[in-house]
Amino acid sequence: MKIFAIADLHLAFDERVDKPMDMFGVGWENHVERLKAAWIERVSDEDIVLIPGDISWGLRLEEALTDIKWIHELPGTKLISKGNHDLWWSRINYLNSLYDDVVFLQNDCYYVESENIVVCATRGWPYPGSDEYSEHDEKIYRRELQRLKLGLDAAKSLAPDADLVVALHYPPSDISGKSTELTALLEDYGVKLCVYGHLHGPVAFGAGIKGLHRGIQYKLVSLDYLGCIPKAIYDSNGGYL
Secondary structure (H helix, E strand, C coil), X not given: CEEEEXXXXXXXXXXXXXXXXXXXXXXXXXXXXXXXXXXXXXXXXXXXXXXXXXXXXXXXXHHHHHHHHHHHCCCCEEEEECCCCCCCXXXXXXXXXXXXXXXXXXXXEEEEHHHCEEEEEECCCCCCCCCCXXXXXXXXXXXXXXXXXXXXXXXXXXXXXXXXXXXXXXXXXXXXXXXXXXXXXXXXXXXXXXXXXXXXXXXXXXXXXXXEECCEEEEECECCCCCCCCEEEEECCCEEC
């Protein structure tokens, strides 16, 4: 089996939602069709796909249900976490009752027992010192740190010796890999791999932490950065990719 990751699907199938993505330029033309074709070509029903946020443009849960159904109909088990545009996100127990192959992660974790890997996920938030951060973000940043800690604690309780993989929406640090409270938390728990999205366009190539930093591998997996192709991050035959 394989584990893939791709963030920022930005779906808008509901007729009440009018948000064409091609207005955002190169990388977004026919992105839904390109994503579906690449997904079906690469992902099998035995695989897992992490989707770290910005799933649907719907403002209410009812407007996102068609997008969630579209994801459900793709191969594999899908692990979904929240992004800054997922304003529809609510009623987590209801969301997790919709489909057996779509799991919404919030304050908890998902154990891939066959590979002894535990996946944790949360939205994250702009970190202090980043361009997006202001004093008004402090409360939300602290809350996201706590949510990630809850998931990591659940993972350690469930499978103390498992590898930890974390999916965030926001990058936890910049291209230099400087230490932040988010990266320090990942290091404290011995996280193996962290994937994130949120960064788009040409700026994505020169922003966001990437590569190996203090024992953790970081990968940007936003849809346009990946060219609409889910990125394989783990293969049971070869380990982490």
